[in-house]
Amino acid sequence: MGREISFVMGHQAAEWLNRPGRIQEEMPDEVVANMGLDPDHVVADIGAGSGYFSFRIARLVPEGKVLAVDIQPEMLQLIKAQMAEDGVSNIEGVLGQVDDPNLPPGSIDAAIMVDAYHEFSHPFEMINGIFQALRPGGRIFLLEYRGEDASVPIRPLHKMTEEQVVREMSVFGLEWTDTLNFLPWQHMMIFTKT
Template identity: 35%
Template structure:
């Protein structure tokens, strides 16, 4: 006759039946990697002054669609050489103003000198940051990002920081080209998604700039009450 189980061993067996088997831990979801962006241009600013650029980009039509007219305040984000700053300055006149923003101190210095040389008394320069354009609250009626959105390192954060600077009914224009973010372009669908996350809605889409099948012009407005 076999000897009975010892009490201690019996209790171990019973507890083993009662305690459920450990389940494998679910893998922690990994945060999506931020999309690629292009390195901001820091080279010769004269490249933006190429002859015929006005006609290729149809910049007068762009300003019409953004409501840029006499007395309005305009922000030129990523102003570079000040190419658009000069044209907007002449359009808004002495009763308006242009805020020329860039994260490159050399560009800001160059625009300041250009404004003095060309007697553009309505131009103000603003040194922004990669995540904040640093514009004063309630300061602008229209904004243009001309071939610069793909260079913004933190696009959603940056555009959220832009919102307080917009006056009622302000329009934000973005001219860019299709690309993967790192090739000096970004697909317009990506911009629409990011701008939506930043609190903007797409108001209009155009493809007349340069007419090369790659460039596009998008106009956004700040969402009101989540719409």
């Protein structure tokens, strides 16, 4: 893929994923509002971590569901506990593998990856699995720290350029639909399965 792969953030850092400053840094409510979801959509949150985005998406798909995919069972346990505490029933934890999101073919309307794609040790296999799971017209929302911007206070290993992401997604015939640049430090890139 022409880039160094980052390490996966361990479940021990789950509290950092829920830090108060993340609201200003990543504007999660604005991100999910810009996904254009229908109430009955099925959305895969790939690399869901503690469910920071999963719970926000779940509110927008009351007749659908969120498939919170993570390779760490401990993260899925955190999500399950939070679901019980909040009374949320439309999130389903999915234990993925480093090379397979474990999603059935044609099962999702959208997938979101927030600061996760650059950590995939097997990006080709993972995107292929997500591509197969997408229904026709389904979209991938990929958020990564802007590698083009030296002022973004993140180590280069945890950044990606728009050009790099578009090149990698094009291998699957995913159409680059748009890049939204309302976030302070990240691209919100949108790809569609045609």
